[in-house]
Amino acid sequence: MPLPLRVAVVGAGLAGLTAAHDLAARGSEVVVLEAADRVGGKVRRADVAGVTVDVGAEAMLNRRPEGVGLAAELGLEVEHPAVTSSRIWTRGALRPLPRSLMGVPLDLDQLEASGVLSPEGLARVRLEPTLPPEVLDDDVTVGDLVARRLGEEVVDRLVEPLLGGVYAGHARLLSARAAVPQLLALARRGSLVELGAALPSGADTPVFAGLPGGMGRLPEALAAGLDVRLSTTVRGLERTEGGLRLVTGPTTAPVPLDVDAVVLATPAAASARLLAEVAPAAAADLADVEYASMAVVSLAFRVADAAALEATGSSGFLVPPVDGRRIKASTFSFAKWEWVRRAGAAAEEPLVYLRTSLGRHREEAALQASDEELVAWSLADLAEATGLTATPVDAHVQRWGGGLPQYALGHLDRVARVRAAVERVPGLAVCGAAYDGVGIPAVIASARAAVARLLPPEETAAR
Ligand SMILES: Cc1cc2nc3c(=O)[nH]c(=O)nc-3n(C[C@H](O)[C@H](O)[C@H](O)COP(=O)(O)OP(=O)(O)OC[C@H]3O[C@@H](n4cnc5c(N)ncnc54)[C@H](O)[C@@H]3O)c2cc1C
The missing domain is CATH 3.90.660.20 (Protoporphyrinogen oxidase, mitochondrial; domain 2)
Structure with a gap:
């Protein structure tokens, strides 16, 4: 495949902007097309009583390198939360949130003292270390996995609120393989409570980081050096003899844009529409992502x-x-x-x-x-x-x-099928929250994987 010199990125969320930033840094001529009248996607700031605050994502995991690393690359200093203790409003009171791994309690005395579970719920949790390791060949929902080890109450009162925060999803619908692979790996070895508690706590590394002024500064900083066309909805994607063609503009007066390569960094429904002609199998899979x-x-x-x-x-x-x-x-x-x-x-x-x-x-x-x-x-x-x-x-x-x-059962297989279908189209790559994780670091990583597909490191080095 010829080196993609001219690349269009569709979507100016964090995935698209990261891909565009990296492609531009490697020498491609990049244009970013964004339907909205501003960059950032789900990362957005707004004025509230005269102060600009985040009204979308407001933090990023600090224990993965991609988000804090990108901020450092852009010269943005990070800040860690001043207070990290959270509460859980349940059973009629604000109670301390016990130490947990995505809701799986790791300190049963702390759990008991919190009063989050009923005495029966607690008794069920205390049985968990006596259960044999799970034999799980297929995917399982997070709720089923945790319920079978620790009982329904842990799912309802601890796992659900934590997953509600990250995915706005339901434990009994989300794939354990996609959303909590670590829990699945532990359950195959034995007790979630005991093995989870034995994991390094990482207490000396803050879990989260933010940006003074708001996470919204991250996409703004990325966009500053890029050619971003706002209020430009991409409506079509076609193959041409030498590359790919995007279609923007009104249906009555379509505007074609011919490029060597395209990165689709749009949510699943938009990507499904755009892939309908060039990768129909991927389009069908993406259309099913809720x-x-x-x-x-x-x-x-x-x-x-x-x-x-x-x-x-x-x-x-x-x-x-x-x-x-x-x-x-x-x-x-x-x-x-x-x-x-x-x-x-x-x-x-x-x-x-x-x-x-x-x-x-x-x-x-x-x-x-x-x-x-x-x-x-x-x-x-x-x-x-x-x-x-x-x-x-x-x-x-x-x-x-x-x-x-929502990463439903079978999500990882779906993503593998989408990638395989997309990879059959020369010069095309996809990235964003629909694929490998919804958090900011995961979205950045998916953008970097898309860039690596279009511009493998050895080709960059040879240029
Ligand atoms: C309320 C909320 C709070 C969150 N909080 C956190 C948090 O604290 N920490 C964290 O790590 N994550 C958080 N997340 C998740 C994280 O913010 C997102 O998963 C991530 O920002 C998604 O980035 P993206 O680039 O994949 O997609 P998006 O941000 O959705 O960007 C996609 C872009 O594509 C554009 N687009 C769509 N269709 C077209 C088209 N046809 N043509 C051109 N452009 C198009 C859209 O307008 C959009 O700008 C939160 C999410 C939400 C919704």
């Missing part, structure tokens, strides 16, 4: 009103779906991020910021409410959980329709 929709409600309160939140001594709380609340989590951004605390304190009338999130996979109806209702539901739940009854100075509602892909 997404969860959600909303993030950002709230600003007067500092003087926030004592109830400070009193929790935490960075926020998670809510198990079984408890029947409207919100699924709240992050006390002012407590978690020093930059948010400082920015709020510097306001004319000192403010604190927090956010709630609502919405899970297949529960879109719960979001069919006005912004005012979403804010009112958030305030009602916050009041009951923490005693915060003050009226916010400002509220911002960010809806994320199709926010997070």
Whole structure:
């Protein structure tokens, strides 16, 4: 295949921007086409009572190198959460979140003291080390895996709220192979509780990192050096004699763009539409990937009103779906991020910021409410959980329709089939949250894998 000199990247989320950045650094001529009127995709900032805060992703894993590494490459300093202890709002109280591996408790005394489980639920957990290792040839859902080892209550009260945070998904629908491969590997060896507790705790490395000013600075910094065409929806993808053709513009006046290579960094449904002609098998597989929709409600309160939140001594709380609340989590951004605390304190009338999130996979109806209702539901739940009854100075509602892909049973096989079909089209690659992980580092890694497919390292070196 000739070296792809002219490359189009479709989608200016973190995956597309990372791919474009790396391709440009290796000497390709790159254009990024983005349907929205701004870059960043799910990473986005907005003004709330005069302070710019994240209204999409707000942190990245620090224990994987890709996100913090990219920030360093771009000259952006990271900040780690100032407060890392989280609570769980369940069984009528805010309780300490016991140490866990994606909800699997690792310290049973701590679990008992937290009161998160009933005495029966706890007794079931204590049986787990006596169970034989799991024999699992096929994929299994996270919920089934954990329930068979630790009982349903652990799934309902610990695994669900944690998965709700990462995927907005349901434990009993998400693939263990794709979402929690580490748990699956441990279960094949023996006790999740005992083997999990014996893993290195990594206590000296912060789990998360953010960017002072917001994660939204990451895509903005990436885009700064790139040719990004906003408000440009790509509607078609065709093969040409020497390469690939993208089609933009209105249906009545299509605008072709001929390139040597294309990186599709769009969510699954958009990628499915664009692949329909050149890789129909991949298109069919991607069309079946479901997404969860959600909303993030950002709230600003007067500092003087926030004592109830400070009193929790935490960075926020998670809510198990079984408890029947409207919100699924709240992050006390002012407590978690020093930059948010400082920015709020510097306001004319000192403010604190927090956010709630609502919405899970297949529960879109719960979001069919006005912004005012979403804010009112958030305030009602916050009041009951923490005693915060003050009226916010400002509220911002960010809806994320199709926010997070759901890795259903068989996801890894689906991704392998998609990649195989895409690879049969010279000069084509795909990346983004639909494939190898939804978190920021995983999305960056998928972009880098796409670039490596188009521009193998040895070809770069030979140029
Ligand atoms: C509310 C929320 C909170 C999150 N919080 C975190 C967090 O704290 N930490 C974390 O690690 N991850 C978090 N995530 C996940 C993470 O933010 C995303 O998985 C990741 O940013 C997705 O990046 P992406 O580039 O794959 O896709 P996207 O960000 O979805 O970008 C795809 C882009 O493609 C564009 N596009 C679509 N169709 C077309 C078309 N036909 N033509 C041109 N452009 C098109 C879209 O407009 C979009 O800009 C969160 C996600 C959500 C929704």
